[in-house]
Amino acid sequence: MVALREQVTENAKQIVQRSAETASQQAREAAERFTKTLGFTGEDSERLARQSKQNLEAVTRCGTVLTQAFQDASRGWFGLAQSQWQRNLEGLNRLTRAKSVQEFAAIQSELARESLQHVVQDSRAITETSARAVEEAGRSFSSMAQHSSTAVR
Numbered sequence: 495m496v497a498l499r500e501q502v503t504e505n506a507k508q509i510v511q512r513s514a515e516t517a518s519q520q521a522r523e524a525a526e527r528f529t530k531t532l533g534f535t536g537e538d539s540e541r542l543a544r545q546s547k548q549n550l551e552a553v554t555r556c557g558t559v560l561t562q563a564f565q566d567a568s569r570g571w572f573g574l575a576q577s578q579w580q581r582n583l584e585g586l587n588r589l590t591r592a593k594s595v596q597e598f599a600a601i602q603s604e605l606a607r608e609s610l611q612h613v614v615q616d617s618r619a620i621t622e623t624s625a626r627a628v629e630e631a632g633r634s635f636s637s638m639a640q641h642s643s644t645a646v647r
Contacts, residue, residue: 499568499569499572502568502572503565503568503569503572506561506564506565506568507561507564507565510557510560510561510564511557511561513557514553514554514557514558514561517553517557518550518553518554521546521549521550521553522546522550525542525543525546528542552634552637555631555634556631556634559627559630559631559634560627560628560631562627563623563624563626563627563628563631566620566623566624566627567620567623567624570616570619570620570623571620573616574612574613574616574617574620577612577616578609578612578613581605581608581609581612582609585601585605585609588601588605589601589602589605
């Protein structure tokens with residue numbers, strides 16, 4: 495289970511990283527074509543190149559932040575599955591020790607309640623981590639946008 499989790503996380507990381515690199519390369523090529531098409535030279539060309547570089551850095555930073563968030567969420571969900579599996583085994587042991595149908599039903603309903611409670615708690619933690627990552631990515635873009643608008647003037 496751990497090896498599978500690590501492999502899935504690594505594969506996801508590689509896919510996101512390659513996607514960010516491809517997007518970055520395509521953006522660089524588009525900026526170069528745009529500059530050539532419009533015939534910018536000298537100072538305008540340098541300014542546009544700097545701005546393009548800053549934008550690409552922001553995209554790369556955002557990609558890194560979101561990749562890390564995806565990895566954290568994946569680890570969280572795999573951890574949730576592992577914990578739930580362990581709790582299910584423990585619950586099964588409790589059920590096998592039941593001495594009556596009433597005790598069995600009480601244990602079963604308690605296990606269902608506990609299971610749902612754990613899913614809600616774990617999901618909340620994963621959601622909060624993901625929301626923080628999205629906020630960080632947004633701040634990265636906002637700071638670059640402010641810097642770019644200042645540089646354009």
